[in-house]
Amino acid sequence: MKTFKAAPLIFLLIYTSIGWPTHSVCKNSHLEIYYISCDPLQDFAFTLDSCSGLTTGSVNIRAATVLRHSIRELFVTVNLFFNGKSIPIFSRQLCEQNHPNLSFCGKKKGEHVYYEGPVSFRSYDIPHGDFNVTVELFNGDQHTIVCTNFTILSR
Template sequence: MKISSIVLTISWLLWPGEMKEWPRHTMCKTKDFEAYYKSCDPLQDVGISFNPCSRNLKQNIIAKVGLILRQDVNLLYSNTKIYYKGTYLFHEEKPLCEKTAPQFSFCGKKKGEFIFYNHSVRFGISSLPKGEYLILLEFVNEQNYKIACVNFTVYSNPLD
């Protein structure tokens, strides 16, 4: 009985399903602020959280990100695009891991290792203006292999 249950469970987990994309995850939701994310990498979902959940960005925000590497990370580059109310607002590309100057603890990690980033972040602005934001964030390594890809949707609605 146990063996058939195990075989059935494994078959169910490995059976190709109808899922065509990863689900949208709720990061946080308050009266005046909502943040959601979805992995845009077809092979891997990502775990992300921010605390506290607030449109007030003056304070330190603790960011937690977890994922399993499918490729080595010797060099890593981020590509960020931000849209505000559907209009292109900002684009930034920058190196995060370089051979001579690794900025983060996950630089140099190998395929199969688990990355858990748990640090304070600052955004450089005090609060988000009212509106809807779409943030596209992609990380690629030295072979231009996608390490992680995440689409964020943020709704800021200040209480008047």
């Protein structure tokens, strides 16, 4: 009986020490994007309709996770890592406590969050090179909701 209880714990320790798998978002002759969860306790699902949308300023995405913490307030920060230095490029409050802006604002711990739709941004030419971008969503209590490291390879 003790072996049966210990097996899941051993599996969890081995799996979390190995880490989450790297997921491919898109790949074409000029651009490759991959991501891996930087939250050791939770993976994250993310898809992008096409790589070409990234140069037009609007792209359709799908993202999903199961909440480990409730989100009455939700904040996002995006940092670019270049030559070992973190450069903050975006920070915004997505959900306010009494003013839900998005459909998943107000979701409770254990609920499934799913977003499908367009994301608009200023269009930039993606420079050639390899970049790492970290996107972190956290609630008003500073608990991580989603943390993801993107690797962008532009040729």
